[in-house]
Amino acid sequence: MANIDAGGDGGGKKGPGVKKAKKLSTTVDMTPMVDLGFLLITFFIFTTTMAQPTAMNLYMPKDVDKPEDQNKVKESGAFTIMLGKQDVVYYYEGLDPTQIKTATFKTIRDEIIRKRQNTNPEDLVVIIKPTIDATYKNTVDILDEMTINGIKRYAMVDISPQEYQLITITESAAGIK
Amino acid sequence: MPSVKIKKHAPVNDMTPFVDVAFLILSFFMLATKFKPEEPVEVTTPNSVSSQVLPEKDAFMVSVDSKGRAFVSVDNPSFRQVLIQNLNDTRKLGLTTSEIKMFVNAPSIGVPFTQLKSLLAMDPEQAKKVAQPGIPCADSTGGELYYWIRDALSAYSGRKLNLLIKADNATKYPDFKNILNAFKKNDQNKFLLVTTPEDAPAGTSLYETRQKQIYGDK
Numbered sequence: 001m002a003n004i005d006a007g008g009d010g011g012g013k014k015g016p017g018v019k020k021a022k023k024l025s026t027t028v029d030m031t032p033m034v035d036l037g038f039l040l041i042t043f044f045i046f047t048t049t050m051a052q053p054t055a056m057n058l059y060m061p062k063d064v065d066k067p068e069d070q071n072k073v074k075e076s077g078a079f080t081i082m083l084g085k086q087d088v089v090y091y092y093e094g095l096d097p098t099q100i101k102t103a104t105f106k107t108i109r110d111e112i113i114r115k116r117q118n119t120n121p122e123d124l125v126v127i128i129k130p131t132i133d134a135t136y137k138n139t140v141d142i143l144d145e146m147t148i149n150g151i152k153r154y155a156m157v158d159i160s161p162q163e164y165q166l167i168t169i170t171e172s173a174a175g176i177k
Numbered sequence: 178m179p180s181v182k183i184k185k186h187a188p189v190n191d192m193t194p195f196v197d198v199a200f201l202i203l204s205f206f207m208l209a210t211k212f213k214p215e216e217p218v219e220v221t222t223p224n225s226v227s228s229q230v231l232p233e234k235d236a237f238m239v240s241v242d243s244k245g246r247a248f249v250s251v252d253n254p255s256f257r258q259v260l261i262q263n264l265n266d267t268r269k270l271g272l273t274t275s276e277i278k279m280f281v282n283a284p285s286i287g288v289p290f291t292q293l294k295s296l297l298a299m300d301p302e303q304a305k306k307v308a309q310p311g312i313p314c315a316d317s318t319g320g321e322l323y324y325w326i327r328d329a330l331s332a333y334s335g336r337k338l339n340l341l342i343k344a345d346n347a348t349k350y351p352d353f354k355n356i357l358n359a360f361k362k363n364d365q366n367k368f369l370l371v372t373t374p375e376d377a378p379a380g381t382s383l384y385e386t387r388q389k390q391i392y393g394d395k
Contacts, residue, residue, distance in 0.1 A: 030196060037199050044206035055341070055369035056227040060357060062366055083350070109381070136241070136348035140223040140370060147226055150382040 058143065061155055077123025079115045081108065081142060082159060083134035084167050088174075089142070097163045100170060105141055112149045126154040131164055218242040218287075220345045225372035226383060231341070232369070237329045238341040239322070240285065245352030246311025249325050250285030256332060257281045263328040270294060287311045290321055314355045322359040330363060343371035 075094045082090040082100070089108045092099040093115065103111060116124060126146060130139050139156075146154045159167075220240050233252060240248040251257045261280045265272045268290055272280075276297040280286065287309035288296050296307060314322035330338060340360060344353055360368065377384040 030192065034192070034196055034199065037196070037203055041199065041203045041206060044203070044210050048206060048210040052374075053222065053231045053371050054225065054227045054374045055229045055231040056225045056372050057229070058342075058368045058370050060361065060366045060368070062361075062364075109378075113382075130350040130354075132349070132351050134350040135346065136344040136350060136353045137223040137346040139350055139353065140225055140372060143370075144225045144227075148377060148381045148383045150386070 056140065056143065058156075061157070073125050073127070074123045077119050077125050078127060079112070079119075079124070080127045080129060080163075082163060082167060083128075083130040083138045083142060084171060085131075085133040087135075087138060088171075089138075090167055090170065097160075097166055100163075100166055102170065102174065105138075105145075108142075109145060109149065112145060112151065116149060116151065121152075124151070124153065126151050128154060128156045129159040129163065130156070131159050131167060218246065218248060220343055221347075222343060222371050222373050223346050224375040225370075226375060226377045227372060228374065229369075231371060232339045234339075235333070235336065236339045236341050237326070237333075238285075238343055238371075239356050241342070241344040241348050241352055241356060242311075243345040243347035244311075245349060245355075246287055246309070247314050247322055247352075247356060248285045248287035248309070249312060249322075251329070254281050256329075259332040260325075260329050263332050264290075264324065267328060268324060272297065289313050290324075314359050320355070320359065322356065323362050326359055326363045326365070330365070339369060340365055340367070341369050341371055 073095070078093065078095055080092050080097070084090055087105060089103045089105060090100045091103060091108065091111060092101065112126070128139075128142055128146075130142075143154075143156070145151075218240065220242055235256075236252045238250045238252075240250065242248075251260060258277070258281050261272070261277050264270060265277065270290060270293060272294060276294065279297040283297075286293070286296075289310065289312065292310075296309070299307070312320070312322050312325065314320035342353075342356055344356075357368070360366075377387055
């Protein structure tokens with residue numbers, strides 16, 4: 001064990017008849033202290049939360065009553081992403097929902113990058129429409145994708161019944177439940 | 178012939194440096210640790226590349242678990258006091274002083290107004306075991322969550338209140354939408370979503386901007 005050895009052999013011989021005092025050991029046994037120390041370390045390791053949670057900004061558009069107050073989107077710049085069941089993503093360019101294509105969260109990034117390169121930056125607007133089957137994780141992932149790819153203008157809006165119907169048809173054709 | 182005498186010793190191993198390091202680690206963990214706040218539900222937040230630190234002060238947090246149950250938690254005890262008194266007045270909950278005190282000490286609440294009084298009247302240990310059904314928020318007017326938010330905002334009038342939403346990976350979008358709806362009814366459109374940090378994927382535009390920030394333009 002850790003030694004604290006303060007006593008030496010000093011003192012020397014004392015004459016005959018002087019009784020030699022019994023030398024006491026000055027070594028302190030540190031085992032219990034070390035045990036306790038490690039117990040505490042283990043405790044703190046298990047209870048600690050190292051990764052500080054971060055915050056992600058989400059700005060929602062205000063509800064407008066009149067349709068003429070809404071911002072208009074140019075057909076060339078619109079890119080709509082819809083989130084469906086089973087982490088599948090559907091997207092279409094422009095304003096015609098019948099042109100929907102299927103993608104996953106891995107492939108959608110390439111599509112966003114491609115769209116960004118081919119479009120005038122001032123016109124590009126990404127519209128995110130989660131369906132009722134999407135999860136919160138999907139929503140955060142796709143919002144994250146906007147940050148990752150440097151998309152400045154995007155909005156999260158409700159899906160229209162027509163689009164939802166198209167997704168349902170595509171899903172049943174692809175066998176996604 | 179005098180032989181060389183070798184002193185017999187027990188094999189002593191000096192553990193001092195070892196103990197030093199152990200206690201150094203111990204003190205590090207003791208200082209760096211921040212205990213997990215007590216939560217009635219387990220919520221696993223999704224990852225995001227966002228690097229903004231979560232504000233801890235002036236926070237009004239709505240947690241949503243995977244089944245869509247909503248819970249309200251507020252960090253500041255004095256703010257909690259004002260909030261519950263506001264609610265008590267506006268919603269005529271008829272809470273007693275001791276029940277209000279219970280709320281001030283409670284970490285988070287997820288029951289409808291009708292059950293709030295009985296929950297707060299319980300013993301704290303007992304109250305922990307109660308399965309809270311969540312604050313109703315499923316209708317288009319924002320449900321009871323609307324009133325929670327309204328009274329929180331009025332209790333915090335004049336200062337900026339950080340609106341945090343913490344939802345589980347598996348939370349369905351409609352449940353999340355209901356929460357947003359309740360905030361929107363109060364004319365609140367800026368939120369902070371609680372996420373776990375992750376790195377920007379290599380090769381993307383965000384990754385390049387961050388590399389430039391670290392290493393400068395080359």
